[in-house]
Amino acid sequence: MASDDLRTTLERVGERFNLGEYGTDAYLAVLEHGELTASEISERTDIPQPRVYDTVRSLSDRGLVELRESRPMKVVAIDPAEAFEELESSLDRMIAELEARYTAPARETEAVSLVRSRATILRYVEEVIESAEYELALSLTPSLLERFETQLGRAVDHGVSVDLIVTPGAEAPDPDEYDYTTVCTNARTRRGITTPVIAVADGEYSVYATQDAIRDDRERYGVIFNRSALGFLLSGFYGTVLWTTSEELISDGTDRSFPRIYASIRRCVKDLQTVEGPLYATVRGRDVLTGEPRVVRGRVIEITFEHTEEVAGLTVETEDGTVTIGGQVATLEDIESHELWIGKEEPPEIE
Missing domain, CATH: 1.10.10.10 (Winged helix-like DNA-binding domain superfamily/Winged helix DNA-binding domain)
Structure with a gap:
């Protein structure tokens, strides 16, 4: 109507x-x-x-x-x-x-929510994009890319690192005609309509919905991880399943200054592979064995990264010896990282 x-x-x-x-x-x-x-x-x-x-x-x-x-x-x-x-x-x-136009108010107290309304799903996607402080992982249709172009432009201007997948690939804007660097740091494309719509801010606040749920309201749902640590599930799925099976449109669209802040170990390691000179890290996370919160500061002496992105990690030399850093639910490393601050001169101070 x-x-x-x-x-x-x-x-x-x-x-x-x-x-x-x-x-x-x-x-x-x-x-x-x-x-x-x-x-x-x-x-x-x-x-x-x-x-x-x-x-x-x-x-x-x-x-x-x-x-x-x-x-x-x-x-x-x-x-x-x-x-x-x-x-x-x-x-x-x-x-x-x-009902189709109804936008439910955000429920800050719920860690995980199911929403059905297309308008509500899109509202959460916009909120996730605008809430990102330093890192965004996105899978959007071309129409959603156009819809959120202004919000993505602001995120890039504020120094947020944005990984973007546009799907279906046949409808993605041609990089020779569309300036992806204004809306993202890296852009890839993926064929077909099976790729879901995803938005993850800083590894936590996130949205998952099928493309069908975005096109219509026929009893299809979106899942909201409302600033929940469970958001790493979407972040991991995005990095290991979607990103690795997509084709590159642009890479390193913005030259970010230091210090840099990351929520994802994979995003951090991918960036640091192309950086020359000594690097220093301050990592906030928890001890894999005890579960106690830990902050690690020191010089990065090794970067571990496989092209499949299934393995990503850092080794940091601290005053107390070397410490290995992994991502969420790490088991082989010493520390499960939640925030990674990377500097060029010395370990950055966490704000």
């Missing part, structure tokens, strides 16, 4: 139920008795006699009663199923359209 049609339907429904000052009393009285004269309506209600005729003619105009021109005039009830049949159909269509 188009916006103008929906507005007209809402107005028509509102007018149909706006029976005026005395309309409701008159209508209920006629329904109860089936047939009444104007005098009888006045006797059974608080409607003044001079106002009865205007009131029942208004009900007749709305198709709720029938006026029989006799002496005296009789007001005859119409079966409500017949009187409201067209309105009932309009209400069903109107409610379906209103």
Whole structure:
């Protein structure tokens, strides 16, 4: 239903139920008795006699009663199923359209939420993009790329590292004609419509939905990890399944300054492979064996990275010896990293 049609339907429904000052009393009285004269309506209600005729003619105009021109005039009830049949159909269509447009308020206390409305899913995608402080992983359709172009431009301007997959690839803008560097750091494309729509901010706040859920509202759902540590599930799926099976459009579209901040070990390691000179790291995470929070500071002496991106890690030389750094749910390394701050001169101070 188009916006103008929906507005007209809402107005028509509102007018149909706006029976005026005395309309409701008159209508209920006629329904109860089936047939009444104007005098009888006045006797059974608080409607003044001079106002009865205007009131029942208004009900007749709305198709709720029938006026029989006799002496005296009789007001005859119409079966409500017949009187409201067209309105009932309009209400069903109107409610379906209103539901499709409904945007549920964000529920900050819920770690994981299921949402069905297309409008609500898109609202969360926008919120995830705008909430990113230093890292974004995105899988968007070309139409969604256009929709969120302004928000992505702001993220890039603020120094956020943005990995972008555009799918289906056949519809992705040509990099010779479209400046991807204004909306992302790296861009790839993936064929077909099986790739889901994903947005992950800083490894936590994230959205997952199928492309079908974005195209229509036919009982399909999106999943929201609302600033939850479970967001690493989407981040890992994105990095190891989607990114590794996509084709490059642009790489290193922006030259980021130091210090750099990362939520994903893979994103961090990929960036550092092309950086020359000594690097220093400050890592906030937890000890793999004890689970206790730890902050590690020191010089990066080794970068571990496989082209499949299944293995990514850092080795940092600290005052207490070398420490290996892995990503979320790390098991082989010493530290599971949650935030990685990388500098050129010395280990950065965490803000």
